[in-house]
Amino acid sequence: MRRRVRRLQGFAFTAPALVLMTVFLVAPMLFTIRLSLDTGRGFQLREFIGLDNFVRLLTRDRLFLDLSDFPPSGAVFNNLLWIFLYVGLCVGLGLLIAVLADRVRYESIVKSIVFLPQAISATAVGVIWLLIYAPNARVGLLNAGLGAVGVDPVSWIGSRDTVNYAIIVAAVWAGTGLAVVVFSAAIKSIPTDIIEAARVDGAGPFQTFRHITLPLISLPVSVITITLIIGVIKVFDIVYIMSRGGPNGASRVIAYSFFEETFQAGKVGYGAAVAVLMVLLIVPIVALNIRRFRAGETVR
Amino acid sequence: MATVTFDHVWKRFGDVVAVNDLSLDIQDEEFLVLVGPSGCGKTTSLRMIAGLEEITEGTLKIGERVVNDVPPKDRDVAMVFQSYALYPHMTVYDNLAFGLKLRKVPKAEIDRRVREAAKTIELSDLLTRKPRQLSGGQRQRVALGRAIVREPAVFLMDEPLSNLDAKLRVQTRAEIARLHQRLKTTIVYVTHDQVEAMTMGTRIAVMNFGLLQQVGTPQRLYEHPVNKFVAGFIGSPSMNFVQVTTGREGDRAVLHDEAFTVPLPDRFREAVGPTTGRSLTLGFRPEHLAIGPVGDNAATVRTNVDVVEFLGNEELLHLRAGHHDLVAVVDARHRVRPGDVLDLGIPFDKVHLFDDETGDSLAEVKAVSAA
Numbered sequence: 001m002r003r004r005v006r007r008l009q010g011f012a013f014t015a016p017a018l019v020l021m022t023v024f025l026v027a028p029m030l031f032t033i034r035l036s037l038d039t040g041r042g043f044q045l046r047e048f049i050g051l052d053n054f055v056r057l058l059t060r061d062r063l064f065l066d067l068s069d070f071p072p073s074g075a076v077f078n079n080l081l082w083i084f085l086y087v088g089l090c091v092g093l094g095l096l097i098a099v100l101a102d103r104v105r106y107e108s109i110v111k112s113i114v115f116l117p118q119a120i121s122a123t124a125v126g127v128i129w130l131l132i133y134a135p136n137a138r139v140g141l142l143n144a145g146l147g148a149v150g151v152d153p154v155s156w157i158g159s160r161d162t163v164n165y166a167i168i169v170a171a172v173w174a175g176t177g178l179a180v181v182v183f184s185a186a187i188k189s190i191p192t193d194i195i196e197a198a199r200v201d202g203a204g205p206f207q208t209f210r211h212i213t214l215p216l217i218s219l220p221v222s223v224i225t226i227t228l229i230i231g232v233i234k235v236f237d238i239v240y241i242m243s244r245g246g247p248n249g250a251s252r253v254i255a256y257s258f259f260e261e262t263f264q265a266g267k268v269g270y271g272a273a274v275a276v277l278m279v280l281l282i283v284p285i286v287a288l289n290i291r292r293f294r295a296g297e298t299v300r
Numbered sequence: 301m302a303t304v305t306f307d308h309v310w311k312r313f314g315d316v317v318a319v320n321d322l323s324l325d326i327q328d329e330e331f332l333v334l335v336g337p338s339g340c341g342k343t344t345s346l347r348m349i350a351g352l353e354e355i356t357e358g359t360l361k362i363g364e365r366v367v368n369d370v371p372p373k374d375r376d377v378a379m380v381f382q383s384y385a386l387y388p389h390m391t392v393y394d395n396l397a398f399g400l401k402l403r404k405v406p407k408a409e410i411d412r413r414v415r416e417a418a419k420t421i422e423l424s425d426l427l428t429r430k431p432r433q434l435s436g437g438q439r440q441r442v443a444l445g446r447a448i449v450r451e452p453a454v455f456l457m458d459e460p461l462s463n464l465d466a467k468l469r470v471q472t473r474a475e476i477a478r479l480h481q482r483l484k485t486t487i488v489y490v491t492h493d494q495v496e497a498m499t500m501g502t503r504i505a506v507m508n509f510g511l512l513q514q515v516g517t518p519q520r521l522y523e524h525p526v527n528k529f530v531a532g533f534i535g536s537p538s539m540n541f542v543q544v545t546t547g548r549e550g551d552r553a554v555l556h557d558e559a560f561t562v563p564l565p566d567r568f569r570e571a572v573g574p575t576t577g578r579s580l581t582l583g584f585r586p587e588h589l590a591i592g593p594v595g596d597n598a599a600t601v602r603t604n605v606d607v608v609e610f611l612g613n614e615e616l617l618h619l620r621a622g623h624h625d626l627v628a629v630v631d632a633r634h635r636v637r638p639g640d641v642l643d644l645g646i647p648f649d650k651v652h653l654f655d656d657e658t659g660d661s662l663a664e665v666k667a668v669s670a671a
Contacts, residue, residue, distance in 0.1 A: 191383065191385065193381045193382075193383045193385035194385045194386075194387060194388075196350075196352050196372075196379075196381070196385065197379065197381060197385035197386075197387075197446075198387070198398070199351075199352070199371075199372045199373060200350050200351075200352070200372045200373070200375075200377065200378065200379045200456075201373075201378075201398055201399035201402060201446070201450070202373040202399050202402040202403055203373065203402055204371075204373065207402060211387075211398070212387060215389040216388070216389060218389075
């Protein structure tokens with residue numbers, strides 16, 4: 001009897017959360033999956049077309065994935081570029097700044113400056129960097145700099161060759177602060193004795209970083225890496241503000257494709273297929289993140 | 301193996317003087333214990349040898365080499381930290397091997413030395429474990445092993461026993477002493493525990509407020525402390541101190557106070573001088589107080605027993621003599637009870653006399669000036 005009451009109590013406590021999750025997460029997700037198997041015009045289930053949307057997306061939509069040329073292009077490839085460059089730079093620079101700042105007296109000032117862009121919305125970051133990249137040398141800081149050394153202005157956002165890199169640099173500027181703060185806190189949590197023991201054992205600064213600091217902050221490094229990857233797969237706002245996926249779809253990313261197909265072209269079923277693919281990409285990474293967290297708990 | 305020489309070494313942290321003009325020669329193969337209360341500068345001195353603290357002024361030598369500006373990795377010293385400072389992500393084997401790998405010692409040689417050290421400190425079965433899987437005592441042994449395996453010129457140990465329980469501490473104390481006898485390496489050992497200092501050190505250096513107070517063998521420090529601080533710090537329980545005034549009783553010089561009168565021992569006569577009314581501190585150790593009849597070479601003091609602590613073969617007595625609180629250690633066979641009135645003998649040859657203003661021992665002042 002008592003066990004039954006306890007079970008009911010447990011259910012009662014979790015019920016509100018379960019209801020909210022079901023209504024706002026599970027049901028929309030299931031509906032999206034169903035939509036992805038339909039033409040879905042006007043957000044209605046009109047005609048079941050099986051996996052047609054997925055087949056088209058992965059084989060015939062050159063703006064989504066184009067493997068016919070080298071290097072490949074399309075939204076999926078752009079997202080891969082984001083993962084390697086944005087995540088790599090955020091983590092690499094984050095580590096570098098955190099380690100170097102740890103050794104100076106004005107560490108808090110350095111960290112504050114690097115962290116400041118975190119407080120700015122992606123829209124504002126986009127606008128700031130659009131001004132920096134402006135082709136007109138009287139407006140664009142970068143082109144003004146190039147002009148000063150006799151180089152012609154470059155259309156950073158208007159060129160297929162540079163647009164992705166230009167947007168990624170802006171995002172790195174905005175995103176590195178978080179990595180710096182997290183890594184810096186992790187470095188501070190390493191007992192000084194351990195670092196000193198390594199120094200007495202014969203380790204120089206680089207060896208101490210390589211053999212002691214890095215392994216001891218591997219958990220926050222991997223968690224930040226995975227969090228950034230998840231963020232990158234979903235990236236939309238800064239691309240929308242800076243390039244609208246252009247020129248000619250050159251800077252499209254998966255989330256931008258979803259937006260374009262669903263809300264601009266009205267192909268809701270097709271857009272839903274993009275969303276489902278995005279979820280399928282993110283789920284294993286989230287699972288990996290949770291596993292890493294649990295592993296960290298065990299170590300403690 | 302090497303000597304360590306502090307030559308007028310100072311260490312300042314801003315306005316705070318942590319080590320004040322330290323001059324100390326540590327001999328080759330010596331086990332020197334730096335002892336003193338918290339904040340006395342002992343750990344800072346040790347860290348200066350390791351290269352973990354910069355020297356503000358003076359010269360520090362390891363062997364014949366001045367090491368003021370030599371980084372820790374090039375000093376050929378190994379250090380055991382109070383917290384053990386094991387690398388948590390490495391196995392015991394890797395913890396031991398780390399220093400050798402950094403020095404690019406061949407793999408086979410690393411393996412031989414790690415296994416040999418592990419055998420010495422009885423860790424052979426634990427080589428694949430991580431530090432978190434070890435008990436406090438085992439971690440302590442890994443920290444020791446990490447130092448041994450390096451075969452350094454000087455071992456530095458910073459309160460390595462302070463995190464162990466009492467039983468393990470006694471056991472490990474003996475192990476470290478045995479290790480020193482076997483390895484015959486110079487060891488500089490820091491502790492605030494005078495029992496550790498007395499039982500382990502070949503010589504002891506007592507520090508207070510950054511100043512070196514006295515260096516000598518445990519016996520020397522126990523029997524001839526140069527000042528009241530050393531006298532009170534060395535020995536357990538601490539020496540009893542009573543403020544007395546010089547005076548005369550008939551034709552003999554005495555030290556007196558309201559509770560008791562002690563004839564001035566001959567050996568202090570010259571240092572005390574003929575003046576009467578001089579304020580001095582009389583010191584005598586609890587274990588030198590004796591119950592029962594005393595001969596001509598002892599003074600008697602009447603005391604009331606406050607508390608008795610039974611220690612097995614001995615009893616620790618907390619006594620009142622006038623307004624003084626005294627401590628005595630007597631044979632447990634006496635079966636003293638709280639409330640008893642005891643006449644205790646203070647042997648003349650065991651008393652110490654200190655200048656009230658400087659705290660210096662009068663006898664030692666004489667000995668030093670004679671030397």
